Structures are given as structure tokens and as C-alpha cells.
Amino acid sequence: MGPKKGGKAAQAKGSEAEDLIEEYLVSQYKPFAINDIVQNLHNKVGKTAAIKALENLASAGRITTKSFGKIVIYACTEQDLVLPEGVDAAQYTPEALSQWRAELTEVEKDRAAAQEEYDRVMKEPPNEELQLLIERNEQTVERLQAELEELQTNWEPEDELVVKQLTAAETKVEKEIAARSRMVKNLLSLVKETVRPSNMAEFLVCRCDIGGGPDNRY
Numbered sequence: 001m002g003p004k005k006g007g008k009a010a011q012a013k014g015s016e017a018e019d020l021i022e023e024y025l026v027s028q029y030k031p032f033a034i035n036d037i038v039q040n041l042h043n044k045v046g047k048t049a050a051i052k053a054l055e056n057l058a059s060a061g062r063i064t065t066k067s068f069g070k071i072v073i074y075a076c077t078e079q080d081l082v083l084p085e086g087v088d089a090a091q092y093t094p095e096a097l098s099q100w101r102a103e104l105t106e107v108e109k110d111r112a113a114a115q116e117e118y119d120r121v122m123k124e125p126p127n128e129e130l131q132l133l134i135e136r137n138e139q140t141v142e143r144l145q146a147e148l149e150e151l152q153t154n155w156e157p158e159d160e161l162v163v164k165q166l167t168a169a170e171t172k173v174e175k176e177i178a179a180r181s182r183m184v185k186n187l188l189s190l191v192k193e194t195v196r197p198s199n200m201a202e203f204l205v206c207r208c209d210i211g212g213g214p215d216n217r218y
Contacts, residue, residue, distance in 0.1 A: 011044060011045055011046045011049060012044055012045050014049075014053075017049045017050065017052075018053040018056055018062075021045060021050060021053050021063075022057055022062055022063060025037075025075060026076045026079060028076075031075040032075070034047065034051060058074075062076075063075065063077060064076070
């Protein structure tokens, strides 16, 4: 009878688990904790088997370990740099890499600036729409000029007098409101200093009720 379809694949153990973990650490070339290794291998190796495999790999000197408190970090041993065929290793000096990194940074800045300028240009309307906008604006200017000429033609001196009277009345009302506002503030200050009510709002409401409302005249 064949294996059931959809069943879990058998997890690697022993030397198979060791080879699988070592190959993974070499391919990544950076340190990992045990949980990360098991998770990144998609449970091809169980945690118990992985711990045993890592211990054997470390004992054999095939990987390196470093403890940080209770956490142990695992990494492959130092690997020789393998370059593609035809590549001269002498070209890849720290100075050259630093220079290339600086050049890459400048290129990225230029790319970002070009992208920003491109986005700005793309937000502008196309030439066809620009022509329509110009025509509409010209029509608006003509209409406003016609309305202005009509106002200037039909303007009468009496209208100017009415406007001045309304402006003067508005100014007078604003001054009166400001003066009365100052009077109310002064009155409230006087009440606070002389009567000293515990609650000014309740005091004012009570006085209005006693006096028969705000429209009562003594």
C-alpha cells in the first residue's frame, strides 16, 4: 500500500539534517538562532533534531557558535570569497568598493531628483488641455472687463453716498458693541470683588429670576 496523499514529508535527521543545516548557513552567510533555522527551513528538520545536528556541526568545527545569555547563535565558518569566472579579485578592494558605494549613492540621488521632476511634469495638463484653459481664461477676462465697464457706466453719485452712510453706520455699531462689552466686563469684575459669589453663573441666573428676567427694568 502506497503512502497517503497529502501526508507530512519525513523530517531530516542525523547526518542528513547536519548537511541540510550547514548548507543553509553557508548559503545565507549570516548568524541565526535555532528557532530561525527551523522556521526558515520550513520544518524540514525538527527542533530536537536541529539542536542535535548543530551540536555535532559545532563539535566537528563545521560551524561556529556564540552564546548571548541563554540564546545561542549559529553561523557557518568563514568562507573564501568565490567570484564569477573572469572576475579579477584585485579589483574588489575596500577602497574600490567604498568608491562604488559613493557613486551608487549619487546615482540614487540623481534618480530620485529625476523621478520627482517627472512626477511634477506628469501633473501638468497636456498641451490640448492647456489650449482650452487659455481660451477659457481669455473668455473670463473679457466677461469681467465687460462687467466692470457696465458698473463704471451705470455708477451714480447717490450710490456712493449710500455706501458711505452704511459704512459709517457699521463702524458706529461696532464701536457701540465694543463699549458695551467693556461695560459688562467691568460690571462682572465689580460683582466679583464686592459680592464674591461662589458661582458667578448661578448668581447671575438667580438675579435675573428675582428681577423678573433680563428685560425687567428697576
